[in-house]
Amino acid sequence: MTNHLPQTARSDARDNRVRILDAARAVFGEEGLSAPMREVARHAGVGPATLYRHFPTKQALIVETFAEQRRACHAAVRDALADSDPWHGFRSLVELICELHAHSRGFTDAFMTAFPEAMDFAADREQTLRAVGELARRAQETGRLRPGFVVDDLILMLMAHRGLQDTPHDARVTASRRFAAYVIEAFRAAPERGAPTPLPPAPRLQLTHSPGTP
Amino acid sequence: MTNHLPQTARSDARDNRVRILDAARAVFGEEGLSAPMREVARHAGVGPATLYRHFPTKQALIVETFAEQRRACHAAVRDALADSDPWHGFRSLVELICELHAHSRGFTDAFMTAFPEAMDFAADREQTLRAVGELARRAQETGRLRPGFVVDDLILMLMAHRGLQDTPHDARVTASRRFAAYVIEAFRAAPERGAPTPLPPAPRLQLTHSPGTP
DNA sequence: ACCGTAACGGACGCCCCCGTCCGTTTGGCT
DNA sequence: AGCCAAACGGACGGGGGCGTCCGTTACGGT
Numbered sequence: 001m002t003n004h005l006p007q008t009a010r011s012d013a014r015d016n017r018v019r020i021l022d023a024a025r026a027v028f029g030e031e032g033l034s035a036p037m038r039e040v041a042r043h044a045g046v047g048p049a050t051l052y053r054h055f056p057t058k059q060a061l062i063v064e065t066f067a068e069q070r071r072a073c074h075a076a077v078r079d080a081l082a083d084s085d086p087w088h089g090f091r092s093l094v095e096l097i098c099e100l101h102a103h104s105r106g107f108t109d110a111f112m113t114a115f116p117e118a119m120d121f122a123a124d125r126e127q128t129l130r131a132v133g134e135l136a137r138r139a140q141e142t143g144r145l146r147p148g149f150v151v152d153d154l155i156l157m158l159m160a161h162r163g164l165q166d167t168p169h170d171a172r173v174t175a176s177r178r179f180a181a182y183v184i185e186a187f188r189a190a191p192e193r194g195a196p197t198p199l200p201p202a203p204r205l206q207l208t209h210s211p212g213t214p
Numbered sequence: 215m216t217n218h219l220p221q222t223a224r225s226d227a228r229d230n231r232v233r234i235l236d237a238a239r240a241v242f243g244e245e246g247l248s249a250p251m252r253e254v255a256r257h258a259g260v261g262p263a264t265l266y267r268h269f270p271t272k273q274a275l276i277v278e279t280f281a282e283q284r285r286a287c288h289a290a291v292r293d294a295l296a297d298s299d300p301w302h303g304f305r306s307l308v309e310l311i312c313e314l315h316a317h318s319r320g321f322t323d324a325f326m327t328a329f330p331e332a333m334d335f336a337a338d339r340e341q342t343l344r345a346v347g348e349l350a351r352r353a354q355e356t357g358r359l360r361p362g363f364v365v366d367d368l369i370l371m372l373m374a375h376r377g378l379q380d381t382p383h384d385a386r387v388t389a390s391r392r393f394a395a396y397v398i399e400a401f402r403a404a405p406e407r408g409a410p411t412p413l414p415p416a417p418r419l420q421l422t423h424s425p426g427t428p
Numbered sequence: 429a430c431c432g433t434a435a436c437g438g439a440c441g442c443c444c445c446c447g448t449c450c451g452t453t454t455g456g457c458t
Numbered sequence: 459a460g461c462c463a464a465a466c467g468g469a470c471g472g473g474g475g476c477g478t479c480c481g482t483t484a485c486g487g488t
Contacts, residue, residue, distance in 0.1 A: 223485085223486075223487095224484090224485055224486080225485070225486090226484080226485070227485095250475060250476085251475080251476075251477090252474095252476085262476085262477080262478095263477090263478075266476095266477065266478080270477095271477095272476095
């Protein structure tokens with residue numbers, strides 16, 4: 001099932017491929033997924049046709065563009081699970097994910113969006129969520145993560161994090177850090193207070209929303 | 215300075231005006247500010263030209279459309295300030311604002327967006343923020359609101375709340391409620407823990423972002 | 429009942445984006 | 459050096475939203 005791409009013999013094609021991906025990272029990172037394909041093409045110094053030849057659809061381009069950051073996300077979850085202190089792992093995870101999402105404006109949408117086709121995304125997102133669930137369970141056992149927490153709450157906060165993205169890069173990073181700190185504070189158990197403040201029911205969040213027309 | 219609108223003698227014109235505003239509330243509330251003007255016109259049962267005659271620009275329509283909700287926001291702040299328990303007032307304010315923003319998908323954008331022209335918005339937003347600052351100061355004096363809190367943190371959370379709006383109405387309301395609860399939890403002081411967890415620096419959030427092309 | 433005028437709405441031109449076609453260029457093998 | 463196929467990019471047609479023009483309708487005062 002691994003991707004045996006043609007590995008085209010021609011050097012210009014290979015060059016253009018990486019130039020396009022670089023451009024896509026820059027453009028989507030700066031302007032979000034709603035950026036026109038032509039903007040990416042211009043930034044890469046190629047024509048629109050070339051772009052579409054390499055990536056037949058916008059989704060295909062997006063998926064490839066953010067593959068690395070998705071891997072970083074997985075690694076973050078893996079590291080968090082490996083942490084001997086689950087609560088510390090959980091906290092670091094929240095911080096790291098927020099930072100990842102803050103640095104690239106497009107990544108959040110690429111990550112949150114449920115692509116009809118690119119089930120790749122959905123598939124390993126599901127798997128990742130299961131891992132987070134396990135991490136959360138352990139963190140709750142230590143008594144540091146509040147009992148009412150469910151995995152959907154993390155999604156809730158990630159969705160909320162999207163709201164910060166219509167902000168210039170620097171302010172966004174700062175805002176994201178503070179947001180993450182508050183989120184962690186909200187998720188922390190407060191045993192001193194006796195029974196923790198009861199929470200309203202957790203929403204069942206369905207991530208329907210397609211890119212390009214946000 | 216009060217608005218002495220023509221109060222056009224013709225009944226159909228007056229009717230259409232309210233029909234347009236109703237339609238705008240429905241459409242912008244359901245689909246957000248990016249909804250086409252024509253959609254509003256269709257929903258109101260009028261032609262595009264009629265719509266543009268009543269409201270020369272999209273912003274004008276938006277401002278009028280959400281005037282009532284803005285008043286509700288002001289009232290909420292006023293009530294919160296009047297509350298004999300500042301922390302209780304603060305909490306209620308957060309809940310109420312979140313609910314207001316959850317019910318109408320367009321209102322958040324209308325509220326957060328810094329319109330170049332409609333300085334009305336910016337002006338009384340500024341005034342409202344001062345009132346919130348006063349409320350926060352009082353709540354902090356009671357020791358229930360965490361010392362590190364600044365007014366921009368509330369804006370931060372409102373911006374974050376925007377991230378929830380690409381969700382169908384029911385889920386959005388539920389998510390918003392839970393979000394509000396977590397936010398309040400995050401803002402609450404935790405004196406039992408000794409020094410409260412230090413927060414990263416608060417961002418200076420500038421609300422630049424124009425509607426119609428989100 | 430009539431008429432003037434204000435209000436109406438279908439239709440137009442503009443711009444931006446999308447995805448594709450086809451004539452041209454160029455890399456790499458012989 | 460020469461050739462062929464693969465890769466390139468300018469240009470095209472389609473779709474959708476925006477704001478405006480102008481011929482038509484109908485309100486309301488006389």
